[in-house]
Amino acid sequence: MKILTGNDLKTGQVVWWTGEYWSLHVNDAIDVGDKADEIAKREEALRNVNVPYAIDATQDENGVRPAHIKERVRALGPTVRPDLTLKPADPAAGNWVI
Amino acid sequence: MYKYDSWDQQMVDTRVEEFRDQTRRRLSGELPEEKFRPLRLMNGLYLQLHAYMLRVAVPYGTLNGAQMHALADIATKYDRGYGHFTTRQNIQYNWIKLEDAPDLLADLAKVEMHAIQTSGNCIRNISSDHFAGAARDELIDPRPYAELMRQWSSFHPEFSYLPRKFKIAVIASDTDRAAMRLHDIGIQIVKNAEGEIGAAFYVGGGMGRTPMIAPCINEFVPLDRLITYAEACLRVYNRYGRRDNKYKARIKILVHELGKDEYTRQVEDEYAHMLEQGVEPPFAELERIKTYFADPAFETGLSTEVDRSDPDFALWVDRNTHPHKADGYVSAVISLKPVGGIPGDASDEQIHLMADLATEYSFDELRVMHTQNIVLPHVKIADLPALFAKLDAAGLSTPNLDQIDDIIACPGLDYCSLANARSIPVAQKISERFAANGKGAELGQLKLKISGCINACGHHHAGHIGILGVDRKGTENYQLLLGGSEAEDTSLAKITGPGFDEDGIVGAVETVTDVYLAQRTDGERFLDTYRRIGMAPFKEALYD
Numbered sequence: 056m057k058i059l060t061g062n063d064l065k066t067g068q069v070v071w072w073t074g075e076y077w078s079l080h081v082n083d084a085i086d087v088g089d090k091a092d093e094i095a096k097r098e099e100a101l102r103n104v105n106v107p108y109a110i111d112a113t114q115d116e117n118g119v120r121p122a123h124i125k126e127r128v129r130a131l132g133p134t135v136r137p138d139l140t141l142k143p144a145d146p147a148a149g150n151w152v153i
Numbered sequence: 154m155y156k157y158d159s160w161d162q163q164m165v166d167t168r169v170e171e172f173r174d175q176t177r178r179r180l181s182g183e184l185p186e187e188k189f190r191p192l193r194l195m196n197g198l199y200l201q202l203h204a205y206m207l208r209v210a211v212p213y214g215t216l217n218g219a220q221m222h223a224l225a226d227i228a229t230k231y232d233r234g235y236g237h238f239t240t241r242q243n244i245q246y247n248w249i250k251l252e253d254a255p256d257l258l259a260d261l262a263k264v265e266m267h268a269i270q271t272s273g274n275c276i277r278n279i280s281s282d283h284f285a286g287a288a289r290d291e292l293i294d295p296r297p298y299a300e301l302m303r304q305w306s307s308f309h310p311e312f313s314y315l316p317r318k319f320k321i322a323v324i325a326s327d328t329d330r331a332a333m334r335l336h337d338i339g340i341q342i343v344k345n346a347e348g349e350i351g352a353a354f355y356v357g358g359g360m361g362r363t364p365m366i367a368p369c370i371n372e373f374v375p376l377d378r379l380i381t382y383a384e385a386c387l388r389v390y391n392r393y394g395r396r397d398n399k400y401k402a403r404i405k406i407l408v409h410e411l412g413k414d415e416y417t418r419q420v421e422d423e424y425a426h427m428l429e430q431g432v433e434p435p436f437a438e439l440e441r442i443k444t445y446f447a448d449p450a451f452e453t454g455l456s457t458e459v460d461r462s463d464p465d466f467a468l469w470v471d472r473n474t475h476p477h478k479a480d481g482y483v484s485a486v487i488s489l490k491p492v493g494g495i496p497g498d499a500s501d502e503q504i505h506l507m508a509d510l511a512t513e514y515s516f517d518e519l520r521v522m523h524t525q526n527i528v529l530p531h532v533k534i535a536d537l538p539a540l541f542a543k544l545d546a547a548g549l550s551t552p553n554l555d556q557i558d559d560i561i562a563c564p565g566l567d568y569c570s571l572a573n574a575r576s577i578p579v580a581q582k583i584s585e586r587f588a589a590n591g592k593g594a595e596l597g598q599l600k601l602k603i604s605g606c607i608n609a610c611g612h613h614h615a616g617h618i619g620i621l622g623v624d625r626k627g628t629e630n631y632q633l634l635l636g637g638s639e640a641e642d643t644s645l646a647k648i649t650g651p652g653f654d655e656d657g658i659v660g661a662v663e664t665v666t667d668v669y670l671a672q673r674t675d676g677e678r679f680l681d682t683y684r685r686i687g688m689a690p691f692k693e694a695l696y697d
């Protein structure tokens with residue numbers, strides 16, 4: 056699947072396109088198929104997101120997982136600070152990245 | 154310590170307000186990202202993996218207590234309670250909001266700091282010896298010259314759009330603690346046969362994709378011609394540097410392609426021409442700057458003895474203090490490398506504490522080391538037990554300066570958008586491995602440096618042991634390098650062979666240290682043994 060990501064313009068936080076809004080959680084991301092450019096252009100013009108781009112991902116019973124490790128680190132947060140990731144207090148969170 | 158005059162303050166304040174307006178226009182949609190990006194980068198604001206990142210310039214690594222407190226307050230108010238001290242003697246914040254950035258910069262300006270020229274193709278923050286003004290082995294204090302160069306290079310209209318970024322280091326001792334020959338320009342203040350003080354210029358060094366050691370192009374430039382000579386070096390580069398190819402645009406490529414002799418000839422021509430133009434700042438300006446760096450009021454007649462009955466304290470003194478030019482004092486290194494910790498990270502509370510300790514024990518001065526530790530430059534030997542106790546209580550007393558667990562690690566793939574692999578977890582695992590197996594204590598000086606990509610912010614080329622993270626078909630892989638040095642015996646490390654995965658690289662480091670322990674002769678450091686026996690025994694142990 057193709058999912059759309061970018062950074063929140065004001066805060067810089069990593070965000071994912073849900074079909075309606077930008078979420079902090081990669082699991083909310085939807086398959087944008089071949090609509091990535093169109094959505095990215097529109098959302099960037101509305102200043103809802105900064106520099107959006109499409110990436111490859113897979114989806115299974117555990118949720119959406121970006122194909123590349125860099126995007127998985129973006130989705131989770133720094134693997135060396137579990138307290139600052141989106142799976143707070145989960146010491147095994149980093150394993151999801153690898 | 155440098156001081157802003159009213160012009161400096163006005164320039165920085167004006168720049169903050171300019172950026173406030175630029176940010177407002179970006180947030181309102183007047184400025185698209187492609188126009189705003191270069192403007193925010195000129196103010197040190199990057200967009201990294203998780204958020205905006207702000208890189209704050211710490212001039213040649215020098216801070217006073219109030220500035221250090223301000224850095225801690227910024228971590229609390231605008232970030233997530235911590236900062237990261239970098240190999241450029243700067244500090245970075247990882248979680249800055251764009252909407253907060255102008256206020257943050259205004260707070261910095263109140264303590265005579267900024268983030269200008271911490272990005273872009275300009276002259277970056279000048280770096281220097283972290284023991285400058287304190288070291289027993291220095292010829293003179295290099296900081297006034299670093300400050301002169303800082304003033305010259307700040308907002309220099311001719312050098313704001315160089316072919317590529319440009320880094321300058323200034324030192325004044327034969328022991329190189331600033332990786333001077335791995336800079337675009339390295340300046341060593343020296344004494345000639347006549348006893349006069351001048352500057353040796355090394356030009357065209359660097360790490361990154363194409364590491365090179367700078368050759369000396371002039372062994373003695375009179376100190377009252379320093380800026381003129383530097384300007385001549387820059388002018389030749391600005392004119393002929395490879396703007397056509399980003400990967401060939403650093404000055405090291407120009408010096409290499411022209412050859413040292415031809416590059417030097419062109420610089421000397423330009424220098425002769427510029428001498429006629431009289432670009433050197435007036436001598437009085439240097440004298441004015443020097444007064445800011447006058448020695449603090451060191452006491453005399455102090456004892457050089459201290460009670461060493463506590464073995465932890467004695468080990469810390471042996472490893473983490475450095476000889477001072479004033480009897481009865483030392484420079485004390487605060488390690489930001491606890492076992493299993495994140496190299497260079499410090500919490501807001503720790504930064505406040507270090508600021509307080511500087512005020513109490515070190516004439517209000519601190520230095521950031523390029524090895525991502527902090528120095529209290531002027532500590533009375535008699536105060537060391539009290540200082541140690543306070544550091545220990547805050548988890549800041551790790552006795553590991555230049556030991557295997559004093560690892561330089563760049564932010565890597567945990568934070569950096571250019572990274573191929575994570576650096577920090579590798580550093581953590583190595584320090585934990587050597588703490589657990591007890592071998593660390595036997596190894597002596599061993600400088601280990603890790604970069605998460607070829608850009609080499611973690612100085613892997615200059616590590617006795619270097620590690621470079623690469624992307625191998627979407628997974629992290631680590632190349633091992635041996636034999637580098639950033640010190641006065643500068644050398645570039647060589648790759649051992651095929652890379653390793655994350656656990657494999659930790660084992661590989663242990664393997665090469667085992668070879669060293671088995672092969673070393675009395676008094677040999679890891680680097681000495683490597684230079685004597687060569688790569689082959691290490692390779693054999695790693696791959697056969």
Ligand code: SF4
Binds near residue numbers: 563565607
């Ligand atoms: S070496 Fe590469 S990964 Fe590390 S901080 Fe520099 S650019 Fe980022």
